[in-house]
Amino acid sequence: xxxxxxxxxxxxxxxxxxxxxxALVVDPGDAAPVLQALQDxxxxxxxxxxxxHHADHTGGIDALRRATGAQVYGPATETxxxxxxxxxxGEILHTLGLVFQVLDVPGHTAGHIAFYTPEMDGxxxxxxxxxxxxxxxxxxxxxxxxxxxxxxDKLAALPGAxxxxxxxxxxxxxxxxxxxxxPDNKDLAAFELDCLELxxxxxxxxxxxIGKEVLINPFLRTRQAGIMAAVHRFDASxxxxxxxxxxxxxxxxxxx
Numbered sequence: 001x002x003x004x005x006x007x008x009x010x011x012x013x014x015x016x017x018x019x020x021x022x023a024l025v026v027d028p029g030d031a032a033p034v035l036q037a038l039q040d041x042x043x044x045x046x047x048x049x050x051x052x053h054h055a056d057h058t059g060g061i062d063a064l065r066r067a068t069g070a071q072v073y074g075p076a077t078e079t080x081x082x083x084x085x086x087x088x089x090g091e092i093l094h095t096l097g098l099v100f101q102v103l104d105v106p107g108h109t110a111g112h113i114a115f116y117t118p119e120m121d122g123x124x125x126x127x128x129x130x131x132x133x134x135x136x137x138x139x140x141x142x143x144x145x146x147x148x149x150x151x152x153d154k155l156a157a158l159p160g161a162x163x164x165x166x167x168x169x170x171x172x173x174x175x176x177x178x179x180x181x182x183p184d185n186k187d188l189a190a191f192e193l194d195c196l197e198l199x200x201x202x203x204x205x206x207x208x209x210i211g212k213e214v215l216i217n218p219f220l221r222t223r224q225a226g227i228m229a230a231v232h233r234f235d236a237s238x239x240x241x242x243x244x245x246x247x248x249x250x251x252x253x254x255x256x
Contacts, residue, residue, distance in 0.1 A: 001096070001121050003165070005204050006033050011169040012056055013206060015127060017096065017120075022046045024095055025070075026115070026127045027167050031060030035067060047095040050074035050084070051129025052112040057167065077111035087113060105131040105155065107148025108138030116158065124162040126210070128155060133166045134195075134208040135174030136252065137219040145246035149222070156220045160211030171195050171205035177255045178218050181230050181248070187215040222248055 002020070005013035008030040015026040016037055024047040028034050038045055045068040048061060052075060061072055061081045073093055076086035087093065089104035093115065103114040108130045115127040130138035131148075132155050140148055155164075175192045182188060191212065195205040214220050221227050222245045232238050235247035 003120075003125075003163075003207070004037065005165075005206060006037050008033050009056055013165070013167055013169065013204065014060075015165045015167075017125075018043050019096055022096055024049060025064070026165070027051055027057035027129060028060035028064055029054075029056035029058065031063035031067070034060060034064060038068070044068065045070040047093075048072045049093075049100075049115050049127060050080050051114060051127065051131075051167070052109040053078040053080050054109070054130070057129065075111040075113045078109060089113070103154060105129075105151035107131060107140055107143035107145075107151045110142040112143075112151075114155070116162070118159075120163075124159050125165065126155065126158060126162050127165045129167050131155065132164060132213070132217075132219075133168060133174055134164065134171040134205055134213065135178050135191075135217050136170060137217075137249070139253065140249060145249060146242045148249070149242060149245045152219055156210065156214055158210050160209065160214070162210040163207040164209055164213060165207045169204060169206070171208075172199060175216070177252050178216060180255065181218045181251070182221070182224075182227055184226070185216065187212075191216045218248060219245070 002018050004016040006016050008014050014028045017024050023043040023045050025034050026049045048070050058080050072084035074080045074084045076088045087102045091102045093100040098117050100115045100117045105112050105114045118124045131151055198205050231244050231247045234251045238244045238247045
């Protein structure tokens with residue numbers, strides 16, 4: 001299998017997975033770069049996987065479906081271009097010879113889903129849309145802090161080897177904030193150097209891994225004493241897991 005981050009807009013990745021003949025694409029906000037990638041590699045698009053309804057994740061669906069006849073799969077409770085197969089947590093998607101489990105991960109949007117397969121070329125693979133980023137998480141446009149915390153806990157519990165395919169190249173900005181929250185985290189400092197070098201070479205910082213994110217991502221580490229203390233200095237009203245998470249997200253929203 002070949003896993004390719006197709007760049008779109010300013011910082012989106014439209015993930016393309018293929019076996020040399022058949023392909024799937026995740027969150028195609030723009031059809032043009034996907035069609036070009038399919039043409040360049042002589043691929044037939046079999047499936048379009050959609051995590052949530054935002055336009056930068058759905059804008060290319062209709063054009064791709066018309067051009068390729070691909071089947072669209074997306075969140076049951078969100079509005080995306082029809083027709084599509086509506087999916088909920090616990091359902092299974094079979095495509096490209098792989099088995100994807102559907103996970104409900106609300107927070108960024110109310111009906112956001114993720115796609116997880118426990119085995120793709122020797123390791124698990126996660127397409128998480130805008131729920132989890134390397135070093136960060138999505139803004140809470142529709143869901144609550146409690147929902148997003150629960151969603152991130154669900155993803156953090158996946159095997160450490162799970163490759164994390166986020167939908168945006170936000171890593172360096174996220175890591176700058178993470179260092180402000182947890183300045184003594186040596187894993188974070190080393191990871192930032194690695195990511196800076198990747199970007200210097202014009203390469204993506206993604207995919208990340210669950211194992212790496214639980215070491216460096218403050219939004220997966222909100223129960224760590226040092227992060228709880230840092231957040232409490234930002235907002236002295238924090239008193240439990242949810243209020244700590246909510247304050248951390250608010251801190252990130254206004255961080256410059």
